Structures are given as C-alpha cells and as structure tokens.
Amino acid sequence: MAMEQIVKAFKADLAKQDAIHHAMGVLQYDSVTAMPKGGYEELAATMGYLSELDYKFQVSTERKEMLEQILAHKDEVDSVTRREAEELSEELERVSKIPMDEYVAYQMEQNVASAVWEKAKHENDYQAFKPHLEKLIDFNKRFAGYFAPEKPVYDALLDQFEKGLTMATLDQYFTAVRKEVVPLLKATQEKGRAIDESFLSRPVPVHMQQKFSDELMKILCIDREYCGIAETEHPFTTNFSKHDVRITTHYHEDAFVSSMYSVIHEGGHALYELHTGDELLGSPLAQGTSMSVHESQSRFFENIIGRSEAFCAYLLPRLQELFPQQMQDVTAEKLFLAVNNAKPSLIRTEADELTYSLHIMVRYEIEKRIFAGELSVDELPEAWNKLYKEYLGVDVPDDTHGILQDSHWAGGMFGYFPSYSLGSAYASQILARMRKELDFDGCVRRGELQPIVDWLTEHVFKYGQLKKPGEVIELACGAPFDPTFYTDYLKEKFTKVFAL
C-alpha cells in the first residue's frame, strides 16, 4: 500500500477510537454532573464494554502494522502524523502488556470505587472504601510490573503522568521547596500581621454566585460557544475536542471565593484545551502535553493572576456591583490580603498558595510508601494524620477531612499529585519570562487577559502533545526548569502579604 493510503487508513482508525473516547468522556462527565446515583452499576457495565473497544483499538494488529509502516518511513509523513505514530506506538507497547480482561476490570473498578468513595467520604466511612482502594492499588502494582518491571513501582506510575519523572527528581524538588516554605510559613505565623478574612464567609446565594461565574468566564476570555460550565462537588475540567470543553465548579453559600477560584483554576485548564493548534483537531495529540504542564496553566490563572494584587484591584468593583451587600465595605487591599491569608489547613483544594505544596508532600510520601510496600490500606489513615501533623501542624478530626478528601485514588490516579506542585513551580518560571515580553501587571490590573492568553497560546497551548512536557516548559521559559523561580516568587509574595 502507498504511504498516502496507509496514513488515510490510520487517520480513519484514529477517528473511530476518538468516537469511543468522546463517548466515554461524556459518560464520565455526565456521571458526576447529571446522572442519578442509582445508575452507577449500568454505567460501569457500559464503560466496561467501551473500554474493551478502546483496548482493541490500542493494540489491534492492523494498528500495529500501520504504525510500523509509518515509523519505518518517518520522512514521508507530516510532523503531526509522525508524533501520533510515536505516541501510539509507545501506548501500544505499554497497553498490550496488560491482558484485556484486567484492563476492562480496572476501568470498571474505577467507576464502582468512585461511587463508593463519594458515599464513604460523606459518611466518614473509610472502611467502606478500603477494599476498593486496595483493589486499585493492586491493579496499579500489577500494571507497573507489566510496564516497567525493571523500575520501582512508583517510578513507573509517575511516568504515566509526566514522562521520565522519578522519585529521585521529586525528592530533590520537594526538599528544595520544603527548605524554603517551612521557615517562610513559620515566619508568617510568628511575625506576620493579622489578616481579616471574615468578609469572605458572608453568605452569597448560589444563584448570585452562578452569575458571577459567567462574568469570570468572560474575564478569562473563554468563548462559551466552545466551553460549558456545570456543578460538581469536586471541580474539574474535561474536553472532547477544542470545540467542546467543560469545566465544573461547586457553590458554597458561605464561601464564594471557593467557587471563584475553582472557576479561575479550571478556566486555566480550559484555555489550554481551547487553544491547541487547529491542525491537531481530531488528533489524539490535541490535548495538554502532561498533567503538570496542565496544572502550570490552571495554577497560573488561579494564583499568579487570580490571587495577585492587580487582579484583586480589577475585580473589586465588579464584586461590589454583583454582591453589594456583602462587599461594600471591602477594599482591594483587604481582598488581596484575605485571599492570600496563608495558614496550615486540612483540605488541599482549599489550601492557600504557600501551604499547598505541603499538602502535596503528604500525598507524595504516602504514595511512595504504599508502592514500596511499606504501608497497607489499614495503616493509611493513621499515616495520613501523622504526616499532616508533622508537615502542617494540624490535627485531622476525621477521615472525611483526611484520607478520604480527594477523588484521585478512587479514579485510579496514583502518582498524579506531584503534578500540582510541579505545575505551580513551572508557572512561576513562565511568569518571569512573560514579564520580559509584555506588561503583565498592567494587563491584569485592567482585566485585559487576552494578551496573556495569546502569549500562552503561542508558547504553550498551541503545541498540544506535539512536543513533550520538558520541551514545552523549556520553550516557554526560555531555559530549563529551575525551582528557584517558585521559591523566590513565594518569598517575595508572602513577605509582602504578611509585611514581614
């Protein structure tokens, strides 16, 4: 067959698999935004069958042959097709090591475990979740053995979310961060000024917060023609193409900033997906290059823009217009200080910018020990609570506010958490570069985020997975990754916030 025809058949094969991914993505999204709880068993069955189809696409003989042909004649195909072939070839190799039965059983267990976890969290019932967590851990141990028997299990898992990431790298990174953050946090507690954040808990009815979300989407330059917003307990972003991206948020009457920062954070993820290159439309490469680069964008918008002095100054009059009763006596400075009132806390998703990485370190330590075989599921709550005491100095009152707080493990995601912290670090370094090329603070102060979105499109978003995570970060920063930008950023910001 001529290469042209092979490529055509390859693209047709990808399009079919994309349809299965699309369906699975929407089913997953629907299950947390709209599905009545009672439907989860039927959903698990449907997802099981679709996973089976997906698996077959990933490892089919036809695909294998097409990939071999394309990779043997790399120079004859365009760069998108070449990268697709490389990525899918790696995927084929990895996935074909997992027997189909196990692959499907794992997909189904994730659905069941997620439903059980949600209930267990509400009822503070770790025992109910425990057997499912154990199953998921066992699956992951087995899979890691299939993928990379020569590596420590946890390294194999980290590699899934960030190619090449290892415990060795992360140990070094977290040590550097911890060295700076812990004394800084201590200083804020001992010498920092008192910050009034009481006005943040003034009740704002949900329907008023929903209007505010729409306003925020506009400020973020998100085109609603291609991006929806819904409500879930745990905010997230998903996408089925650059023409169909969804974010979710949650509303708490007495914490409007909780939804506000969820919308801005998820909005950052959405902007990435909305701005992958047009030439990638329909390609499996049309998505963020890795979880940590994704988090660098969401946290750029949430923290670097959203928690900046300039943005608070821009936002205040808008907030006062929408929530006059609640916001009339607030000043821009008061708002800026309140949303940056760093202090040890229990819940990662509500944590401030300074202590956030400490929450991640707890999870990183726990995951490392689980997969080193040093911690059984029985021992997890105690280990969790001990680390929270050690790193953050807080007592965990119950598992709902402890080990059960995050959805990730129920979804089978082990090795994901470090992405959040790495993402923050990347974001700080990207900021330093961006500042050299555009009037970042001026744009933010005027609420004109389009130039920032354009800059990120040009330096990050457009590539999708055409480039690897490390390449994208290096291109965007103009230099290899260096965590000093992050620790310097935190020092400068929190010295100012707490008038140290």
Added chain:
Amino acid sequence: MAMEQIVKAFKADLAKQDAIHHAMGVLQYDSVTAMPKGGYEELAATMGYLSELDYKFQVSTERKEMLEQILAHKDEVDSVTRREAEELSEELERVSKIPMDEYVAYQMEQNVASAVWEKAKHENDYQAFKPHLEKLIDFNKRFAGYFAPEKPVYDALLDQFEKGLTMATLDQYFTAVRKEVVPLLKATQEKGRAIDESFLSRPVPVHMQQKFSDELMKILCIDREYCGIAETEHPFTTNFSKHDVRITTHYHEDAFVSSMYSVIHEGGHALYELHTGDELLGSPLAQGTSMSVHESQSRFFENIIGRSEAFCAYLLPRLQELFPQQMQDVTAEKLFLAVNNAKPSLIRTEADELTYSLHIMVRYEIEKRIFAGELSVDELPEAWNKLYKEYLGVDVPDDTHGILQDSHWAGGMFGYFPSYSLGSAYASQILARMRKELDFDGCVRRGELQPIVDWLTEHVFKYGQLKKPGEVIELACGAPFDPTFYTDYLKEKFTKVFAL
C-alpha cells in the same frame, strides 16, 4: 449448541448493544443539556460511528442465527427471551433493508439538522432549516419504501411509533374528536364565563421555580436516586435503564406554570420508565411499549391529575408557601380555572387540554400531505399558517411561532405527533377504569399519588414492551379503545370550567 448457550450468547450480544445505546442516549441528552454549541460537528461524527456499531449489532449474521434458533424453539425459552427475539427479529428485518451508509448518514443528518433547527427557530429563519428538513423527508420516504413498499409512505411511518396505526384509523379518530371539540370550543368562546389568569404571569425567579420542581418530583413519588432533572428549552424524558431516567424542564420567569406542567408531564413519562418490571432490567423490552401509551401516562399526570380541581386544591397551600408574594390572593378555584382557560393559541406545548388535539391535527394534515407528495418544503409555512387559521382561528405571526416551533422533524420524527392526541384519549379511558378501583379524587386531593402510581405500575408500567400497545391499553381499560371516553371527559370538564 444447546439452547441455554444460545440464550447466553444472545444476552451477551444484547448487553453490548445496550452499552452502545446507553452511550448514544447520554451523548444525545448531554448535547441539549450541557454541550457547548460549538461541539456539534464532533458530536455528529461520534454519533455516526456509534450508529454504525448499532447497525451492525442489529443486522449481524450472528444475531440472525441466534434469533432463528430461538424462534425455532420458542417453547424452550422464557417469555422475556421469546418477546425479545420476536421484537429484534422484526427490527432485523426492517433495518437490514436500509443500507448501512444511509442509516449512518441519516443519524448524522438528524444531529446536524437539530442544531440548525434550533438556531433557525431563534432567528425565525425557515430558509436555513429548509434544506435539512427536505433531506430528512427524503430519507424517510426512502426508508418507508424499503420497509413496506406496498403501503402508503405515511402509513409506514406511523407504524414505527404505533404498530398497525394507519391514516384510515386516524382520519376516523380525528373526525370524531373534531366533531366534539370544535363546537365545544366555540361554546366556551361565545357563552363561557371570563376567566382571570393574570396571576399566572406574575414573575417568579428561576431559583424559586427550581425548588418547586424538587417539591413536585416528591409529590409525583419519583425517587431521585434513579431520576435526574435538568434544564432544556424543550422539555423531554430519556432513560438508559430503570435506574437512570432523566427529565428536563424549562423556566420562564413570567410563566411558572409552564415549568410546573412540564415537570408533571415529563414526570409521567419518567414514572413509566422507573417502573418497568425488574425482570426486564438490561433488556431492550425495558421501556414503554409505544409513544402513544407513553403519552397516555404523561398526559394522565399533566392533565387528568395536574389540571384537576382536586390537585389544584392540594397544590395551592404549597404554592402559597413557596411563592407567597405571587400567590397570596389566589384561591384553589381561581387556580383551577386559570390552568384550564381553554382558548385558541399558537404554540402546541403551551396549549390547553381542550385545544391540544387541534394543534395535533394541523401537524397530522401537514405530514399526510408531505408524504403524499402534495406539499413541498417551500410550501410548508403557508400551509401551516392556513391550517392554524382554519382549525384554531389564529394568525401565525412568524415561523418561530409556526412551522419552526417543534423539534420533532429536526430529529427525523415524522408520524409521531398523533401519539400525543391518542395518548390523551387513552388516558381518559384509563381514568374511567381506575375510578372503579380506587378513590382517585380522594388520593389527588390529599396529594397521595402513590396508590395511583401503584395502580399504573400493575396495569401499564410493569409490562414494558412485553406486551404490545393495543394489549396494554385493553388490559388497563378492561375494554378495547373507545374515543368516546375522551370526548365525554372534555365535555364534562370544560362545561364545568366555563359554566356552560
């Protein structure tokens, strides 16, 4: 192969196809409840591929062989499997007459046409919708030719929604209804008392109406564990199993009864699907037996219960509690009269119980003429407007309030509309039978609908498609269908409402 093994393989095949239906159903639901508009092209592609898979299940050689085996040994299998085999055998025969390309192209055209229609309706732009409507009509003409070349096209289409239904039957039915309804309507206009309905348009904020919807779901005895509610412009019900049913409604600030009756109507559909027999779980028979029987249930709840004097009396104090400002000076009688203020109007979905069938007759006439080749798409708006003048005496101001008002044609549903009217007629006859067996008015007046739901479960819901539409209606009514119950019901009710 032993029959036991054949049945096992048959059920496994059904389960896989059910997964595809589940995915398509959720994608469809999502597309109108959550999907950003920009995603419709990618959705059409995905639906196209899933339709292809669905088609292959329907007509596969393996299935054909299994069906032949099962039908050749009917006595060796249980009644559910037997009915499944009969139904799927008919489906196989029908669908295998359509070439797969056409089948898939048709599914995709429905998605595109629906998106175009929605925009066209908003912009009063029939010309934009026209070419898509024409394509859908052509598809249906062709399909009818494949299915039943010996029949008139429209009879073949009617048969899809109600097996055995013909123009001959409907002409007779509509003539009988028209004979009674037209003079009755005239009498209400000429001699009826004036009814005050002004309070129905007092503004009620959407978030307050949403609370009321939750209250209505409770009154309807709908278990939210298995039934969700969302917002769409055009209310509808869909279901993926008896454990996952969804209804939708729309909210208009100045017409809270519009949403109220949408919730009750769709609630009736939902109750049907929530109460099909447990032994049908996972079977293609686990759904309402036909569109008109489905409509008989939704209209039973909407009109016979929801617009009764007893229900208005029950509801008023609840309404006054939820909407005190808007409802304080309203009495139960005023509410009952206002929600039954029959008068000619433009929009079917907002029409009262008396004039409703006239709206259906317009559509029935138009569809008949389209498929008799007597009306081209160019002539449709004029024909529509003329019939509205003739049947209802109203002038249609624009296509948004005329030919573009309904979503059905854009979804490829031709021959569906008569179900609505037939459903109302069935409902009246079911009521007569129910009254003999339980204290209907007492239950409704006390807001205790559970005995009614139980009665309908026993006489209608539980069968799903185990029985054919005619059988179900005859079992429920204890006699063959007789439209006199309907016309008598209307006469009695509207004589009372208008004090004739």
